[in-house]
Amino acid sequence: MTVTRFAPSPTGNLHIGGVRTALYNYIYAKQNDGKFLVRIEDTDQERSREKFEKNILDGLQMMGLAPDEDPVKQSQRGHLYLSAAQKIVDSGLGYYCDCQPERLEKLRNQQQKAGKKPMYDGKCRERNLSKSENTVLRLKTPRDGEVKFNDLVRGEVIFDNCELDDLILLRSNGNPTYHLCNVVDDASQGVTTVIRGEDHLSNTPRQIHIQEALGLPALEYAHLPLVLGENKKRLSKRDAVTSLDEYIASGYLPSSMVNMLARLGWSKGDKEIFYLDDLIRDFRMQEVQKAGAVFDIKKLDWINTNHLANLDLEEFIDHLKPFLKKESISLESKDNWKEIISHLRTSSPTLASISQDLIPYFLDIKTYDQKSVDKFLIGSKPLLEFVIRQLELIEPWSEDQLDDVLAKCQKDLDLKTPQLNQPIRVAVVGSTKSPSLGLTLSLIGKEVSIARIKKAIELND
RNA sequence: GUCCCGUUCGUCUAGAGGCCUAGGACACCGGGUUUUCAUCCCGGCAACAGGGGUUCGACUCCCCUACGGGAUGCCA
Numbered sequence: 001m002t003v004t005r006f007a008p009s010p011t012g013n014l015h016i017g018g019v020r021t022a023l024y025n026y027i028y029a030k031q032n033d034g035k036f037l038v039r040i041e042d043t044d045q046e047r048s049r050e051k052f053e054k055n056i057l058d059g060l061q062m063m064g065l066a067p068d069e070d071p072v073k074q075s076q077r078g079h080l081y082l083s084a085a086q087k088i089v090d091s092g093l094g095y096y097c098d099c100q101p102e103r104l105e106k107l108r109n110q111q112q113k114a115g116k117k118p119m120y121d122g123k124c125r126e127r128n129l130s131k132s133e134n135t136v137l138r139l140k141t142p143r144d145g146e147v148k149f150n151d152l153v154r155g156e157v158i159f160d161n162c163e164l165d166d167l168i169l170l171r172s173n174g175n176p177t178y179h180l181c182n183v184v185d186d187a188s189q190g191v192t193t194v195i196r197g198e199d200h201l202s203n204t205p206r207q208i209h210i211q212e213a214l215g216l217p218a219l220e221y222a223h224l225p226l227v228l229g230e231n232k233k234r235l236s237k238r239d240a241v242t243s244l245d246e247y248i249a250s251g252y253l254p255s256s257m258v259n260m261l262a263r264l265g266w267s268k269g270d271k272e273i274f275y276l277d278d279l280i281r282d283f284r285m286q287e288v289q290k291a292g293a294v295f296d297i298k299k300l301d302w303i304n305t306n307h308l309a310n311l312d313l314e315e316f317i318d319h320l321k322p323f324l325k326k327e328s329i330s331l332e333s334k335d336n337w338k339e340i341i342s343h344l345r346t347s348s349p350t351l352a353s354i355s356q357d358l359i360p361y362f363l364d365i366k367t368y369d370q371k372s373v374d375k376f377l378i379g380s381k382p383l384l385e386f387v388i389r390q391l392e393l394i395e396p397w398s399e400d401q402l403d404d405v406l407a408k409c410q411k412d413l414d415l416k417t418p419q420l421n422q423p424i425r426v427a428v429v430g431s432t433k434s435p436s437l438g439l440t441l442s443l444i445g446k447e448v449s450i451a452r453i454k455k456a457i458e459l460n461d
Numbered sequence: 462g463u464c465c466c467g468u469u470c471g472u473c474u475a476g477a478g479g480c481c482u483a484g485g486a487c488a489c490c491g492g493g494u495u496u497u498c499a500u501c502c503c504g505g506c507a508a509c510a511g512g513g514g515u516u517c518g519a520c521u522c523c524c525c526u527a528c529g530g531g532a533u534g535c536c537a
């Protein structure tokens with residue numbers, strides 16, 4: 001059975017690169033009727049935090065990428081690594097080394113200066129040292145030959161063993177290193193396919209050597225191209241929003257994030273809108289692009305617009321509610337809230353900005369758009385006074401009636417549509433952004449509309 | 462520095478030797494939807510990194526250069 005895993009280290013909040021890795025792991029497992037597992041790689045005690053672990057797990061849950069088994073934590077399986085290390089020692093494939101960091105650093109510098117690849121020189125390889133307080137355990141890496149593995153996105157990948165040195169398995173403090181843990185855990189969790197970022201490509205031959213020393217079966221790999229920022233560099237907190245939470249807080253739907261991340265580095269014909277189910281059906285790891293891909297927020301906006309539009313009204317409102325709360329908008333404060341939402345739901349690409357757009361329909365106008373005021377409100381006093389007199393007569397206050405009256409005003413005043421409508425619109429919603437004017441006024445209601453136009457007139461004085 | 466991986470419109474990509482006058486999408490620009498924003502529709506702009514091969518023929522195969530990324534840790 002195919003078993004994949006997502007193995008984040010809890011040293012930060014779940015970031016979108018991680019989400020993509022998890023997503024591809026999840027999809028691949030589901031496509032093969034396999035299992036998707038999560039492993040928390042928290043061996044870095046300095047930087048690992050419980051809250052990050054929670055954030056990662058919650059994030060996956062939210063994205064619909066829940067693991068098929070309870071996540072395991074490396075910090076709780078120390079014995080596994082130690083016994084694996086012992087096995088390597090016993091089989092003579094590892095050795096203790098007491099070379100000091102200072103010596104190693106000097107060595108590296110020299111090698112680099114000489115134009116060579118920095119590598120441990122194997123000084124202790126045949127010294128047969130036994131374990132002591134400041135020895136590390138190293139793996140005896142084969143000196144010649146090559147390592148081959150199959151990569152689902154790159155095909156066959158080959159590394160020369162002479163490029164690799166004897167890596168450290170156990171630190172001098174006795175703790176296992178990342179590579180050892182990783183290999184041991186993949187084996188113990190029954191992982192068959194390792195799907196991870198391209199930054200791990202050159203780690204792979206090292207890990208294969210550990211597998212071989214432990215007599216473990218070979219795995220299948222897929223190294224994903226990295227998610228890049230606008231600067232074409234690996235997406236980093238420094239120059240872009242990286243954490244999933246922030247995207248969700250801006251009002252992007254989880255399904256939009258899935259769609260966006262899946263489409264980054266992969267495509268299927270002309271199709272652009274995908275949901276998780278579509279991906280499980282259509283995605284092919286072999287079709288994944290080899291080069292890194294830039295994360296384009298504009299494309300995300302467009303995708304989100306589509307996903308939002310595909311929601312039915314009830315679902316849409318459920319997603320919108322937390323954002324309304326942030327703006328202190330309560331739907332119940334208006335009888336016609338359903339009507340308002342259904343007309344405004346496509347106003348902006350994110351739930352957060354839609355909520356902003358909704359403010360004038362539920363609360364007082366918070367801010368007037370200065371440009372709109374300058375352009376349309378200044379000098380509009382006579383016009384607005386005229387309009388108010390007409391509006392006050394309207395009964396019932398319906399879109400049709402409003403359209404008629406507005407058309408009549410336009411004729412009476414001999415104005416073009418925007419000349420009449422824009423000042424009214426700005427007076428009523430604070431900007432030029434709103435549905436057609438008759439509809440806008442009907443949604444806002446007679447009393448409030450007239451009050452706002454009066455206020456706009458005062459503003460004019 | 463060394464090793465590895467990569468390189469098609471601004472961005473995401475299609476393209477597995479002739480179907481390519483290089484296709485789609487986002488963005489952008491212009492037009493339309495009885496002249497607000499958004500939506501929607503129509504149209505436009507725009508790319509095979511460069512140089513050598515191989516071949517009747519190369520975006521597609523090979524080599525070199527350039528550029529970008531990754532790895533070079535007792536981090537993961």
